[in-house]
Amino acid sequence: MENKNAENQNSLITRTTPQISAFFESLDRMLDKVEILAKKSRPTLNGERYLTDKELSERLKISRRALQEYRNEGKIPYYQIGAKVLYKESDIEKMLKDSYRKIF
Numbered sequence: 001m002e003n004k005n006a007e008n009q010n011s012l013i014t015r016t017t018p019q020i021s022a023f024f025e026s027l028d029r030m031l032d033k034v035e036i037l038a039k040k041s042r043p044t045l046n047g048e049r050y051l052t053d054k055e056l057s058e059r060l061k062i063s064r065r066a067l068q069e070y071r072n073e074g075k076i077p078y079y080q081i082g083a084k085v086l087y088k089e090s091d092i093e094k095m096l097k098d099s100y101r102k103i104f
Contacts, residue, residue, distance in 0.1 A: 050088055052086065053067055
């Protein structure tokens with residue numbers, strides 16, 4: 001029995017060792033998740049997040065043309081810097097909250 005324990009202690013650990021292989025697979029899955037989060041996250045500016053036309057239209061499930069109409073009608077607050085249009089996330093949340101209609 002002592003000989004077997006000594007043999008296990010002296011065995012070579014490689015990437016193909018089952019425990020090491022499982023460890024690296026776990027690291028790969030974690031890295032994939034971190035990369036997805038990094039792509040989705042946006043840095044804040046003075047604690048505020050800003051959304052593009054594309055991002056906001058996807059979130060609200062409306063067309064970019066509908067967003068343009070809302071801007072033209074003064075229904076939705078926005079910033080325009082050159083040709084770029086941005087929406088402050090907190091403004092959109094407030095607009096949605098203010099537009100909420102309870103059922104009768």
